[in-house]
Amino acid sequence: MSAPERRPLPSPLLVVTDRHGHPRPLVETVQAVLAAGARWIWLRDKDMAADDRHRLAEAVAECVRTAGGVLTVGGDPALAARLGADGVHLPGGTTEEAIRAAQRVLRPGALVGISAHGPGDLAVAARAGADYATLSPTFETASKPGYGPALGLAGLREMAGIGLPVIALGGIAPDAVPACRAAGAAGIAIMGGVMRAADPGAATRTYLDRWAGTDARA
Secondary structure: OOOOOOOOOOOOOEEEEOOOOOOHEEEEEEEEHOOOOOEEEEOOOOOOOHHHHHHHHHHHHHHHHHHHOOOEEEEOOHHHHHOOOOOEEEEEOOOHHHHHHHHHOOOOOOEEEEEEOHHHHHHHHHHHHOOEEEEOOOOOOOOOOOOOOOHHHHHHHHHOOOOOOOOOOOOHHHHHHHHHOOOOOEEEEEOOOHHHOOOOHHHHEEEEEEOOOOOOOO
């Protein structure tokens, strides 16, 4: 079975949600990052009852649609399909069969991504025709315990050439963004740097500017 053609990534910045990151409601944070120029949101919050997550997902999806953005749902192809979402992000260790099953469930043109923690995950994703993979932990981060030592820029550089777009994830401060891009990353995925920010819109603009090289400090 030949792998389907990969869809282009909607943005080099993938904003990952975390409703525990700040006392404000998650929907307000999502609205702020979209208003600041973010266009790709990964609804990650998964420590919820199914009904509660569905309600949160519907609210986030409405925000993203209103802003003309792209919504990826973490770990649940069926929920992504019910929402008419733009993609699903599958966990590390997902098999080729599961990736292809997600492709069949989603609407035409939807993205399928996978969390990768080493070359094995990336190879599986590439063979199955996933559209991208996040690679973590790129740097040390408290949100990715148990996945081994940070891969660093050398690991990112090595694995960015395995066969599909790689998005750096984990502990990425704004100052590290240009180096991630130079190492071959197709984009960056940011959770804490935006979700925990007092001003998530300003944080979003900083990451976008650093990627584009338009920030004077980059």
